[in-house]
Amino acid sequence: MLSAWNASDVRAAEEPLLAAGVPLMERASFALATHVLRDVAARRGPVRGARVVVLAGAGNNGGDALHAGAVLAGRGLAVTAVLVAERFHVPGRAALERAGGRVVELFAAPAVLSAVVEEAARADALLDGLVGIGARGPLRSLAGDVVGAISGAVEGRTALEIAPTPSRGGAAPWVVAVDVPSGIGVDDGAVPGPVLAADRTVTFGAPKPGLLLPPAAALTGEVTVVDIGLRLDGPPAARQLEPVDVARSWPVPGPADHKYTRGVVGVVAGTATYPGAAVLTTTAAVRAGAGMVRYRGSEAVGRAVLAARPEVVTAAGRVQSWVVGPGVPGGPEAAHAGEDDGADDGQHERGRAGLAAAAGRLAGTAGGPVPAVVDAGGLGLLDDASPPWFVLTPHAGELTALLRSRGEDVRRPDVEAEPLRWAGRAHELTGATVLLKGGVTVVVGPGVAYAQADGPGWLATAGAGDVLAGVLGAMLAARSREVVERPALAAEVAAAAALVHGRAAHRANPGGPVAALDVAHAVPHEIAALVGGR
Ligand SMILES: NC(=O)C1=CN([C@@H]2O[C@H](COP(=O)(O)OP(=O)(O)OC[C@H]3O[C@@H](n4cnc5c(N)ncnc54)[C@H](OP(=O)(O)O)[C@@H]3O)[C@@H](O)[C@H]2O)[C@H](O)CC1
Numbered sequence: 001m002l003s004a005w006n007a008s009d010v011r012a013a014e015e016p017l018l019a020a021g022v023p024l025m026e027r028a029s030f031a032l033a034t035h036v037l038r039d040v041a042a043r044r045g046p047v048r049g050a051r052v053v054v055l056a057g058a059g060n061n062g063g064d065a066l067h068a069g070a071v072l073a074g075r076g077l078a079v080t081a082v083l084v085a086e087r088f089h090v091p092g093r094a095a096l097e098r099a100g101g102r103v104v105e106l107f108a109a110p111a112v113l114s115a116v117v118e119e120a121a122r123a124d125a126l127l128d129g130l131v132g133i134g135a136r137g138p139l140r141s142l143a144g145d146v147v148g149a150i151s152g153a154v155e156g157r158t159a160l161e162i163a164p165t166p167s168r169g170g171a172a173p174w175v176v177a178v179d180v181p182s183g184i185g186v187d188d189g190a191v192p193g194p195v196l197a198a199d200r201t202v203t204f205g206a207p208k209p210g211l212l213l214p215p216a217a218a219l220t221g222e223v224t225v226v227d228i229g230l231r232l233d234g235p236p237a238a239r240q241l242e243p244v245d246v247a248r249s250w251p252v253p254g255p256a257d258h259k260y261t262r263g264v265v266g267v268v269a270g271t272a273t274y275p276g277a278a279v280l281t282t283t284a285a286v287r288a289g290a291g292m293v294r295y296r297g298s299e300a301v302g303r304a305v306l307a308a309r310p311e312v313v314t315a316a317g318r319v320q321s322w323v324v325g326p327g328v329p330g331g332p333e334a335a336h337a338g339e340d341d342g343a344d345d346g347q348h349e350r351g352r353a354g355l356a357a358a359a360g361r362l363a364g365t366a367g368g369p370v371p372a373v374v375d376a377g378g379l380g381l382l383d384d385a386s387p388p389w390f391v392l393t394p395h396a397g398e399l400t401a402l403l404r405s406r407g408e409d410v411r412r413p414d415v416e417a418e419p420l421r422w423a424g425r426a427h428e429l430t431g432a433t434v435l436l437k438g439g440v441t442v443v444v445g446p447g448v449a450y451a452q453a454d455g456p457g458w459l460a461t462a463g464a465g466d467v468l469a470g471v472l473g474a475m476l477a478a479r480s481r482e483v484v485e486r487p488a489l490a491a492e493v494a495a496a497a498a499l500v501h502g503r504a505a506h507r508a509n510p511g512g513p514v515a516a517l518d519v520a521h522a523v524p525h526e527i528a529a530l531v532g533g534r
């Protein structure tokens with residue numbers, strides 16, 4: 001698992017070490033230089049004579065970059081450092097000059113900006129040491145100008161690029177961000193202004209949340225964490241599950257297991273208008289290893305489900321997790337406005353009953369509360385307060401509607417710009433765990449946040465959300481009681497489901513388009529690969 005800490009936690013961890021004279025910057029800059037050398041060697045072969053441009057800001061981030069530049073110059077690379085502020089890291093500059101590096105005082109001669117941009121565009125490697133964890137707001141003055149101009153000049157980059165960097169030809173410089181890509185919101189992943197998209201981010205002590213969270217996560221390239229000896233206690237601000245975490249906690253059945261110990265998923269999904277959602281959700285739950293799947297819906301849709309998955313039962317009975325809402329009309333805004341298009345085929349009533357049972361509010365229900373996945377039309381069926389074992393799975397539009405229905409004056413672009421903040425707000429307002437779907441899926445539960453970036457862009461396709469709901473339903477059913485007893489566990493399981501779903505999409509058709517049903521069919525193979533390695 002990657003655990004990310006806020007800038008203030010990293011500073012607090014640095015303080016005692018700095019007071020004790022531990023050479024943190026030496027450690028950081030040496031490791032940084034090592035990674036740059038390795039990357040340049042991999043791309044170019046011989047490193048001697050390779051051209052490196054170092055963009056250095058006012059603080060210690062610039063210091064790291066200048067010291068790394070000194071190491072590189074000492075190895076025979078041609079290093080030019082560009083100082084953007086009158087204040088700069090004096091020992092770093094001195095070290096670089098001693099090692100034979102050249103310094104351009106851009107702050108003293110802004111007219112040389114175009115020459116700097118030209119040199120940067122022709123470099124083999126570009127080190128972005130403008131600001132690190134000391135960043136406040138969008139890049140200002142010369143730092144902003146230089147990033148804007150270089151981004152415009154370097155093929156394949158735009159100043160506000162938030163799409164993954166396309167693989168570029170040998171001509172463009174390899175961009176290495178020092179600690180973080182300068183200008184991102186270190187704690188929240190915001191992209192408030194120009195940012196130079198990196199090919200690699202070498203980060204010190206621990207990942208920062210902004211490296212995991214959208215939209216900034218698309219600008220980091222590969223993230224390399226360098227251990228400089230910091231001790232970070234306390235809970236991280238954001239986490240990212242890795243395959244090994246999911247493998248370790250997967251409930252692999254043993255000889256004593258039966259369908260009820262493995263978990264029964266109750267699915268309220270689909271209508272005559274959207275029968276496919278019912279097929280996709282139930283198929284995904286079956287394929288993710290549910291002990292049994294019960295479909296609750298109209299007879300006609302039930303027939304379509306059974307034709308696709310004869311393992312599914314349509315009779316009422318015991319359920320260990322509910323999935324309510326895929327392909328069901330309505331949603332937060334419709335419910336808020338009291339709208340009902342009358343085409344829900346009785347799914348609203350079944351969904352309400354499922355959620356009441358899941359919350360433990362249904363008189364005469366045996367077995368007590370169970371987890372629930374609440375998707376699409378199910379989001380309009382929620383009570384004012386939900387338990388944390390309810391996992392809401394909106395996309396940005398649905399989250400916006402949910403927040404607005406609860407009095408927040410927010411628009412979809414706000415949610416897309418600050419997904420962690422708004423998923424967190426929805427968690428506060430509802431009490432439920434919130435999984436916000438997107439290229440990076442953000443999950444917020446009590447005291448925990450996850451950011452998962454496991455799927456290809458191809459996964460943005462109709463029905464993919466229904467498959468995720470089914471996979472998550474099966475995973476929650478398998479750990480039903482535990483999820484109800486441990487408030488933060490639903491978020492971990494939801495993040496794990498996002499990982500399985502994303503990786504299954506890669507597996508379904510590596511590098512190409514995927515259809516939702518293909519993702520569901522790839523799920524068992526992905527699970528086998530995950531648990532086979534443990
Ligand atoms: N302390 C250590 O020994 C280690 C530090 N590491 C590295 O240090 C940075 C954090 O360094 P710090 O000096 O605290 O902060 P920064 O370098 O990130 O930023 C400093 C100055 O940058 C200016 N600034 C801030 N925001 C902006 C902006 N939006 N646009 C332009 N400039 C900005 C500001 O200067 P002013 O003079 O303008 O006020 C800041 O003071 C950390 O990220 C590591 O890289 C290593 O970890 C090793 C140990």
Ligand SMILES: [K+]
Pocket residue numbers: 061128129130131132177178179180181182
């Ligand atoms: K930086």
